[in-house]
Amino acid sequence: MATIADWLGAACLIAGALLGLAAGVGVLRFPDALSRMHAATKPQVLGVLLLLLGIALRLRSPADLGMILLVAVFQLATAPVAAQMIGRAAYRSGRLDRGLLDADELAERGPGGGSAGPA
Amino acid sequence: MNTFLAVVLTVLLSVTALLALARLYRGPSLVDRVIAADMLLATMIGAVGAEAAVNRHATTLPVLVVLSLLGFVGSVSLVRFAVREQQ
Numbered sequence: 745m746a747t748i749a750d751w752l753g754a755a756c757l758i759a760g761a762l763l764g765l766a767a768g769v770g771v772l773r774f775p776d777a778l779s780r781m782h783a784a785t786k787p788q789v790l791g792v793l794l795l796l797l798g799i800a801l802r803l804r805s806p807a808d809l810g811m812i813l814l815v816a817v818f819q820l821a822t823a824p825v826a827a828q829m830i831g832r833a834a835y836r837s838g839r840l841d842r843g844l845l846d847a848d849e850l851a852e853r854g855p856g857g858g859s860a861g862p863a
Numbered sequence: 864m865n866t867f868l869a870v871v872l873t874v875l876l877s878v879t880a881l882l883a884l885a886r887l888y889r890g891p892s893l894v895d896r897v898i899a900a901d902m903l904l905a906t907m908i909g910a911v912g913a914e915a916a917v918n919r920h921a922t923t924l925p926v927l928v929v930l931s932l933l934g935f936v937g938s939v940s941l942v943r944f945a946v947r948e949q950q
Contacts, residue, residue, distance in 0.1 A: 750864070758872065761875035761876055764905070764906055768878065768902065769882060771882060771898060772886050777892065777898065780895060781898050784898045784899075784901060792909060795909045799912045802916045805921070807921070808924060811921075811924045811925065811927070812927075818931040818935070822932075826939055826942075829939055830894060834894045837946060839892050
């Protein structure tokens with residue numbers, strides 16, 4: 745028997761997979777590393793969270809919910825850190841298209857955005 | 864409903880993984896490959912989780928935790944050390 749929670753879970757799963765697909769198209773089509781990083785992280789995190797919500801809506805047992813919550817917290821905590829480090833490395837190694845930048849606030853600190861702090 | 868859901872999710876996630884693989888292959892720099900590998904791993908999280916959701920079992924949920932941490936450690940260590948070595 746399919747209940748409302750099952751249908752909601754299915755909708756969340758498909759929406760999450762669609763967001764992942766959007767991230768995939770962005771990663772393949774965007775011109776430089778910075779915009780690829782943007783495309784990979786933002787729809788990706790929301791997509792994984794939606795998929796986890798779909799799993800939670802279909803499993804519905806407390807122990808499973810705890811583990812799903814753990815994965816969601818890991819994703820939310822680690823994705824911004826990884827994206828920040830990837831963006832920093834991309835800027836430093838010059839993998840960006842300066843014509844696409846609206847503002848370059850690190851330019852006045854010299855090439856590579858200054859060397860204060862690690863990576 | 865389950866068969867339909869399984870087919871749709873398989874198609875979407877497979878296409879996403881193929882797009883990430885194409886970027887992983889084309890590069891051009893190590894940073895792009897790190898981004899693509901990170902995305903491939905997140906797609907794997909989605910695929911393992913979707914399988915658990917469609918078949919309603921929770922045996923593979925610990926794998927999700929491991930994959931989630933592995934993606935973070937992998938991409939951060941690559942960006943922190945390998946990119947600098949490459950320059």
